[in-house]
Amino acid sequence: MTLTELLYQIVPADLFTFKKDGTFEEQAQHLIDQCHPGATNMKVTKLTGEIGEADIPFAQSNRALHGLMHGGCYFTVGDTLTAIMCFFYVERAGDVTLTMDASIRYLRPIQRETVRAKARLVSKKGNQLNFVCDFFNEQNKRAAQAKYRYVIAAPGV
Numbered sequence: 001m002t003l004t005e006l007l008y009q010i011v012p013a014d015l016f017t018f019k020k021d022g023t024f025e026e027q028a029q030h031l032i033d034q035c036h037p038g039a040t041n042m043k044v045t046k047l048t049g050e051i052g053e054a055d056i057p058f059a060q061s062n063r064a065l066h067g068l069m070h071g072g073c074y075f076t077v078g079d080t081l082t083a084i085m086c087f088f089y090v091e092r093a094g095d096v097t098l099t100m101d102a103s104i105r106y107l108r109p110i111q112r113e114t115v116r117a118k119a120r121l122v123s124k125k126g127n128q129l130n131f132v133c134d135f136f137n138e139q140n141k142r143a144a145q146a147k148y149r150y151v152i153a154a155p156g157v
Contacts, residue, residue: 007031009093028084037080040073042117044081049088052081052119052133058112069110071144074117075102078133078146081119086129086150097150100128104146113138127152 003024011018011031019030025047032038040062046053054077056062062073079099086097119133128151135144 003087006087006090006093010087010090010096032080037076040077042077042080047081047084049085050121052085052117054081054117056115056117056135058114067111069115071104071106074106074115074135074144075104075146077117078104078119078131078135079148081117082129082131082133082148083150085119085121085131086152089124089129090152092154094154095152096155097152099148100151101149102146104144106144108137108141108143110135110137110143115143 004027007024007027008018016031016034019027022030025044028047029044032042032044040056041059042054042056044052044054056069056073056077058069062069064070079102083097083099090097116136117133118136119131122130122132124130128149131148131150133146133148134142135146137143
């Protein structure tokens with residue numbers, strides 16, 4: 001089963017439209033733009049099972065009332081990148097990826113700049129995957145770091 005075929009099985013076709021051509025990154029971006037993570041304006045630039053990257057450009061929709069990038073924006077982008085990275089490890093049709101645990105640590109504020117999110121697989125043990133996602137400002141200084149733990153399982157398990 002290809003990654004694209006897997007995507008069609010995991011993502012509900014009654015809620016989303018699919019991009020039938022293009023790279024896996026372009027297909028994933030098309031789906032992201034149709035749901036909550038699309039409000040962050042994230043743009044996927046790289047996506048494999050080991051590495052995921054996205055840019056988060058300055059936008060009114062991802063700011064908090066004080067004008068800085070909202071912490072939930074970071075968290076959402078990291079969770080989205082790492083969840084899609086889990087697709088590379090799904091082996092059975094019908095299995096889904098579920099976030100089991102997540103945490104984030106904020107290090108410096110982001111004002112009117114683009115943030116680069118860089119996620120990486122830290123470990124895989126059976127059906128459990130652990131990721132770290134670092135968020136960098138335009139000076140390449142870490143602005144936040146998030147950790148995500150997933151399990152790949154059949155729905156309802």
